[in-house]
Amino acid sequence: AVQLVESGGGLVQPKESLKISCAASGFTFSNAAMYWVRQAPGKGLEWVARIRTKPNNYATYYADSVKGRFTISRDDSKSMVYLQMDNLKTEDTAMYYCTAGPVDYWGQGVMVTVSS
Amino acid sequence: DVVMTQTPPSLSVAIGQSVSISCKSSQSLVYSDGKTYLHWLLQSPGRSPKRLIYQVSNLGSGVPDRFSGTGSQKDFTLKISRVEAEDLGVYYCAQTTHFPYTFGAGTKLELK
Numbered sequence: 001a002v003q004l005v006e007s008g009g010g011l012v013q014p015k016e017s018l019k020i021s022c023a024a025s026g027f028t029f030s031n032a033a034m035y036w037v038r039q040a041p042g043k044g045l046e047w048v049a050r051i052r053t054k055p056n057n058y059a060t061y062y063a064d065s066v067k068g069r070f071t072i073s074r075d076d077s078k079s080m081v082y083l084q085m086d087n088l089k090t091e092d093t094a095m096y097y098c099t100a101g102p103v104d105y106w107g108q109g110v111m112v113t114v115s116s
Numbered sequence: 117d118v119v120m121t122q123t124p125p126s127l128s129v130a131i132g133q134s135v136s137i138s139c140k141s142s143q144s145l146v147y148s149d150g151k152t153y154l155h156w157l158l159q160s161p162g163r164s165p166k167r168l169i170y171q172v173s174n175l176g177s178g179v180p181d182r183f184s185g186t187g188s189q190k191d192f193t194l195k196i197s198r199v200e201a202e203d204l205g206v207y208y209c210a211q212t213t214h215f216p217y218t219f220g221a222g223t224k225l226e227l228k
Contacts, residue, residue, distance in 0.1 A: 044208070044220075044221050045165065045210075045219045045222075046219070047216055047217055047218070047219075061215065061216060063216070097164060097165070101167070102217060103155050103157060103165075103170075103210050103212065104170070104176075106164040106165050106166065106167075107164065108164055109164055
């Protein structure tokens with residue numbers, strides 16, 4: 001069965017950095033584009049970042065709200081996808097989900113709280 | 117970006133009642149391969165979203181046939197026949213035809 005397991009969330013202060021991770025299993029990871037979707041408390045879903053596969057040059061996409069501050073990456077040898085978040089803002093506070101499919105499979109989510 | 121307009125924002129229902137949720141897109145969701153990448157998700161309280169229906173009308177694995185999806189081009193509907201308690205939560209439509217992908221704002225299904 002497909003599993004996506006996020007880790008690395010926590011409480012950070014504004015302007016600090018945090019890196020969250022997603023461990024994937026149950027499918028051929030190297031063939032799948034991977035995504036991060038976030039959900040602010042009590043709000044809807046927002047696409048944050050995408051990374052495509054090696055044949056597509058690992059092309060990345062970022063929502064305007066995070067462009068220049070977040071970096072998505074992947075390690076196909078470990079079936080891992082990462083989201084490096086720099087210069088965090090209070091409005092980045094959200095549950096962050098790792099997805100594949102891109103909506104077929106979702107992790108349990110990891111909470112990132114940005115507060116002073 | 118494609119705007120997904122979901123209505124109503126909330127629904128209050130009794131167990132056993134049938135309900136419909138609408139999702140309209142700002143442009144056609146037919147992809148160049150002829151398929152329509154419009155999906156429905158359910159987020160139960162405290163849980164991650166779960167895909168219910170993919171490509172307009174295909175039920176995901178294990179999804180009861182009380183759920184059905186219809187529509188084409190820019191106009192789509194999710195119908196739940198005979199609502200059960202486990203169906204409560206927030207329903208989202210999502211399009212993965214045009215990049216960047218986008219979600220509807222959600223419809224909260226509550227018990228009357």
